[in-house]
Amino acid sequence: MGPNSFLKVLPEMVAFLRVAELGSFSAAADLLGITPSAASRQVKRLEKEIGVQLLQRTTRQLRLTEAGAEAFERCRELAAAAQDTMALAQRFSAEPRGLVRLSAPKAFARRVLHPLVLDFLARHPAVDVQLIVEDRDIDPIREGVDLVVRLTTEPPEGLVARRLMAVAHILVAAPAYLEGHAAIAHPRDLAAHSCLSLGEHERDNHWRFSRPGEDGVEVTVQGRYIANHSEMRMEAATAGLGVACVPAFSAQQALGEGRVARVLGDWEFRGNYHGHAWILYPPNRFTVPKCRVLIDHLVAHLGTEG
Missing domain, CATH: 1.10.10.10 (Winged helix-like DNA-binding domain superfamily/Winged helix DNA-binding domain)
Incomplete structure (x- = not known):
C-alpha cells in the first residue's frame, strides 16, 4: 500500500x-x-x-x-x-462568522431556545445557526454538531458543560377541569383525578412531592392519556383532559394566557426527570468565535435561571 x-x-x-x-x-x-x-x-x-x-x-x-x-x-x-x-480559519478570525449547528430537545428548542436564537441572529449578522431539534442524545463529535443542549443531572464526560438553567417540573390543569372536579389541596387528592404522565418507565405514574417542614409524599396516579412528550401533555391539559406534569418552560405561555392554572404550587414536584439544561461542546469549540458568541448569548440570558 x-x-x-x-x-x-x-x-x-x-x-x-x-x-x-x-x-x-x-x-x-x-x-x-x-x-x-x-x-x-x-x-x-x-x-x-x-x-x-x-x-x-x-x-x-x-x-x-x-x-x-x-x-x-x-x-x-x-x-x-x-x-x-x-474550523481553523474561525480561530484566527476576530469577527464571528459562519454556521453554528446547535442541537436541542424539541420542547426546549421551541419554548426556550428559538426566541433567543432569533435575537442572536439579529445581533450577529455574520453568523448563521442551524437548530437541530432532536429528543435523542446527540454526540457532537460523532455527528458533526457544534453545540448540544441536554437536560440532565450529570453532563457526560469528555465534553465541556456550561449550565444554562434549572429545569423544574410543575403540575397544571385547565380552569374548566379544576372547576368541574374535586379540589386539589394536597398531593393525595390527585389519586381521584385524571393525571397525564409520561409512561416511559414503570414508576412514571408515581409522583413525589415535598415542601419545607413536612415529610415527602408519594402518590400513585392514573389518567386517560399518557404521552412521553411534554408539549403533548401540555395540549392535553389545555384541552381539559386532566392534570399534567410538564417542565415549567413548557407551561409558561399557557399560564400567562390563563389557559391553564398551576396545581399544588406550594409543593415541589419531584418526578423522575429533573436537573438542569446544559450546553455541551468539545473542548476546542469554545475557541471558535462563532460558537463562543452563541454560548455566551445563551448563558447570559439563561444562566441567571440556573
Whole structure:
C-alpha cells in the first residue's frame, strides 16, 4: 500500500464511521445523502483495500470485528481532525462568522431556545445557526454538531458543560377541569383525578412531592392519556383532559394566557426527570468565535435561571 493510497478511501472511511456509529446502513446513508447499497459498497471497498473484515453482518444487526473496533477509533479521530481543520480559519478570525449547528430537545428548542436564537441572529449578522431539534442524545463529535443542549443531572464526560438553567417540573390543569372536579389541596387528592404522565418507565405514574417542614409524599396516579412528550401533555391539559406534569418552560405561555392554572404550587414536584439544561461542546469549540458568541448569548440570558 503506497504512502498516499489512503487518499482514495477517505469517503469509504467516513461511510464506515457513520455505519458503525449508527449501527445501520440505512441510517448512515440518510446522514450521508446516499443509498444504503452505496454505503454498503463503500464499506466493502474499505475492507478490500485494507485487507481485513471490519463489520460482521447479520439479518438483525451489525457488529464491529476486533479490527473494525480499532479502525472505528482511527476513523473517528480522522473525522474530528477534519472538522477541526474546517474550523481553523474561525480561530484566527476576530469577527464571528459562519454556521453554528446547535442541537436541542424539541420542547426546549421551541419554548426556550428559538426566541433567543432569533435575537442572536439579529445581533450577529455574520453568523448563521442551524437548530437541530432532536429528543435523542446527540454526540457532537460523532455527528458533526457544534453545540448540544441536554437536560440532565450529570453532563457526560469528555465534553465541556456550561449550565444554562434549572429545569423544574410543575403540575397544571385547565380552569374548566379544576372547576368541574374535586379540589386539589394536597398531593393525595390527585389519586381521584385524571393525571397525564409520561409512561416511559414503570414508576412514571408515581409522583413525589415535598415542601419545607413536612415529610415527602408519594402518590400513585392514573389518567386517560399518557404521552412521553411534554408539549403533548401540555395540549392535553389545555384541552381539559386532566392534570399534567410538564417542565415549567413548557407551561409558561399557557399560564400567562390563563389557559391553564398551576396545581399544588406550594409543593415541589419531584418526578423522575429533573436537573438542569446544559450546553455541551468539545473542548476546542469554545475557541471558535462563532460558537463562543452563541454560548455566551445563551448563558447570559439563561444562566441567571440556573
